[in-house]
Amino acid sequence: MNKWFKSGTPWIWMTGGAVSISLIMVVGLFLLIGWRGLSFFWPATVYEFDMVDKQGNHMNVIGEIYDSETVPKQQLIEAGISGLENKGDTLERFLIKVGNREYVDLDFQWILETTIKGKKIPDDIVVLERTKNGNFYGYIKEILENGKTLTLSQDELEIQFKTRLSMTQALKDKETDLLKGEIGRINFDLEKIRLAKRKVNLDGELSAQKIAQFAEQSQRLRDEYLVLEKQLFEYRTQAQRDSVVITDMTGRDVTMPIASVLDFYLPNKMTFIEKVLHWFHQTGKFVSDDPREANTEGGVFPAIFGTVFMVMLMAVIVTPFGVIAAIYLHEYAPKNTFTKFIRIAVINLAGVPSIVYGVFGLGFFVYIVGGSIDQLLYPEALPSPTFGSPGVLWSALTLAILTLPVVIVSTEEGLSRIPISLREGSLALGATKSETLWRIIVPMASPAIMTGLILAVARAAGEVAPLMLVGVVKMAPTLPVDGNFPYLHLERKFMHLGFHIYDVGFQSPNVEAARPLVYATSFLLVTVIIGLNLTAIAIRNNLREKYRALEH
């Protein structure tokens, strides 16, 4: 035994075990996020439980089984639950998502297995997704048009509900288009006129004629608005025409306007294929919809858009600087202390905590640079800041500094793999160093630059801490890109997937309801980042092979 230990074999196994544990953790983590994130969109079976409380009263509970856990009997008895004497040591407890938030105390309820007397899976239970208060579970009872009941059979009800829902949706889409499009433009223009007037006033050139001109312009816009407003109200009244009556789990009939319903489905009736289609439909909605109810429901489209936009902006800034610095370090830098300092600077830029960049970005970019820009270019908007408050441009700049070392290291590695003979050949043919660089080296290194860029993008997409200081918000009213001139609004705040996870997971009032959404968002973010990294690795490996061939 002693000899066996001395031989080192157990220690080799131990180090091997460390590798296994690392692998289990990595793969386990991906599986966990993937499973939790993807299963959220699967239409869960909705059960109808027949429950009995202490007094022996029967009670109906309709909902999805959300989670379950085993609890020791002892703990339950201590908590004051009686009648468990002849049960086993541990009992099962279910977390039921009952929805109907405005009619029940808790939309997530724990129920103990002993209280369940019966469990049914009725076919015609319907799940409604609503604009407010989350999901609603129940049975469709009837459909009202202008408050009058339509006489319909059960099958017709469903079909009518569907057609009327899509009609209402179409009206609501028109309404949103109008609000965001024309009316948004009018508000934007009105604000522009106000600022223009203020600017003229600041310049001391405000004459009666100018005032009249501005007043006339605003009046024209307001007239335009009145027409649109009428249209808007018309859409709204039309959308309010139909309502649906749903019987909930207590047998109460709840009337709700179809305008407050976003979608409905009957999960227990669905075949497997329908469920798969529904899954794709829900996933699609998740990536293309706006968030609702303080981000705890709906999609993440603005967050995706904000992340992508900010990262692209950052890529535009970081690439030239990173590439030039790498070319300097590899092609021009003499072997001296200065170069050594630069190398240490690169390593340190990579190692400085991201929050420090956030602090720097807030103080330097936002307050100093942004503040100066406001003084010089937007004095009419002061004291409300234009560039002097956190925004997407400052976020991109801050992250550009943060990811600079990634681009430098990757590009330099690419440069070092280009055989020296190529450079010598070019120089021997009479090309200057800059021509060699431009015509030979940079084109050959371009995949390496690409790798660096992809890695930088992946890093920036996952970074949250500095963004919390320099531009990210939980809910941005407008995207940084829209149809109003100058189309790109770099001073605007934006939403970000990573921050969305933090915000919804930790700052929202109903964490339980929001949790699946956070898993889904996490899965999306992880997929994008891991995908980008794998692409970068693939390009790099491909490149290595190519140059290995060149060397021989």
Next chain:
Amino acid sequence: MQSDVSNRLRADQKRVIKDKLVKYGITSGGALVLVTLLLIFGYLLYVVLPIFAPVSLEVEKQFNQTTKQQIYALGLDEQNDISFQIDKQGTLSFYSLRERDLGELLLKKSILNNPVAFAQTSPNHNTHLFSNDKGQVIIFKPEFETSYPNDKRLITPKISFPFGETLLDIDPQGQAIDTVSFELSEEYGAIAAITRDNRGLFMVLTATENMMTGDIVWESELITLPSLPKKVSQMLVSPDFNNLFIRSDDSLLVYDISELDDISIKSVLRINSPNSHVTDMQLLTGASSLMVSNQNGVISQWFEVLKDNKRNFTFIRDFNADNNVTDIVAEYFRKSFLTTDAEGYLSIFHTTGNTRLITQKISDNGNLSVAFSPRANALLVVDGKQVTLYKLDNEHPEITWSSLWQKVWYEGYPEANYLWQSTSANDDFEAKMSLVPISFGTIKAAFYAMLFAMPIAIAGAIYTAYFMSPSIRSYVKPTVEIMEALPTVILGFLAGLWLAPLIENQLPGIILLLISLPLSILITAMLWTLLPKAIRQAVPEGLHPIILLPVLIAVGYFSMSLSEPLELWLFDGDTRMYLTNVLGIDFDQRNSLIVGIAMGFAVIPTIYSIAEDAIFSVPKSLTMGSLALGATPWQTLVKVVILTASPGIFSAVMMGTGRAVGETMIVLMATGNTPIMDWNIFEGMRSLSANIAVEMPESEVGSSHYRVLFLAAFVLFIFTFMFNTVAELVRQRLREKYSSL
């Protein structure tokens, strides 16, 4: 031909110039990296440095008054445009401090002819009182009205009388009031008076609003103070109406006046400095601290401290002004105060910072009257006929080396401590900005993370670099390295919302894992050696992790499912309660264990990747030589490979620590963010980085809090700078060493 050559030369010249331009362009581009780093360093320092800037006091404006006044009190408006003086003849006069009419008398009113005594409230209430020789008082208030005629600010002085211009009767017997003190708030007032025949009277004024008309009616109640000392030197009513301080030479009597039916002496103390006598006492803003000055120049601070369930006035710390202190003046909102002494020196102190900020001789005689401006950016000094406005630059008196890094005895606390509590609802709150608890939190988080990450990462790196077959290595290494790309916000989210409840519910299982996993590896190893040789040799070398995978998963699952029976058997079914009640260990759901695991997870790839590179690039000749001399693979590893690669492993650990120290999101999400100082693994912490992320968006630009947060960022920057630079230098040297081998 001629022109052809010259054309070509010109073209060449162009190319040369272009080449030069590119060279300079690229060189400056390269230098930009260094510039960026220096810019970050410089900017952080630029924001931080003002907190350590010395206090300066400069003469701004000066004028002479026509007559020499004996002054009771003086003051300024918020803009330092107008001053007022209350003199011993009983008049209140306003003088201009504006450039255009400096020294001009703006308003003068005789409040009371030949007053006997004078009293004033705390500076932010700015109300004053005169008493006469018939047991009456008058209460008045100098006020400043701001208006904007022609878009320019104009401040006009005004005098208001909260209780009307008539005299208020205090003593029903009509005796002269010799010593008086009072305090007044919106709905409550208190006047303490000592009559010539040495009776102590205490009048309470209560405001009631008439529901119908909205008028405010004051009602008064008179109480006689019990057990008064023979001689009353000074009297103070605390602005929170809880205490009345009566000084009789060197003794202090503290009356509890919070219950009007039961006014009694709480305590009697000697408050003089040894071998000296008390000259003055004054309350600091916030009503908690009493400053007592002595003839020998010592100023001592006293406040109530809870000890053995009793609140006692306790000596806290003292300051030294060198000479006989004649007067103490407190600032409006901060814990600063100034003293003037018999030699004409003026000194400014800050209690939390425990410092003398400045001492300056401003006069040749010792009879000075001084007032702070409301914004504490100026001082008004009256020295005989001369009135001087000093510009005072004292932005951040509360931040000193000692208040940042040493124990400070804050008001109301039982003892000196390290505390971080930067904001509160009220203005006169004493900010507690010690960087020690949050630096401790950072170190604690990094420590537990490294405790988790180091063994796994280094052992994993050793195996991957030295024992693993190349084909598996090409899959395993990128898999572990890709963990580094995982956004920390996701790790933080999982740690906070998935791992924390899991560990809370399954704590015995988690602890069991710590034992069962290594044990199961050893048992597997043993069983493997017992297998017939034929089977063992059929499996190629370097597959240990693959063999262990199913074993570890099974053991892990088994341990977790044992958690509940174990909990029932050992810990009465609730480990959390058991920990708290029986072992006395506090348990937070989001604790250091969670942070350790989550952040350990984030630093494993960093350490693993660098350490693996270092071990893998140990020259093969070394290992071959060792093996050829008869050493076993393990001996070669321990005695040759690890020894050679140890600087690389060290550098990996440094890089990992650097990352753990600066990580924000995981700590933010996986702990409760309470700034406690305790190594308990089941409690949380607040780290520098998380603290910045939480508080920075709310801090006011340019305030002390803002600058201290920048200082926290600067500390992080320096910390990681050192770690990374050392790691990089070690790595570079190692690379040179290998290349020479």
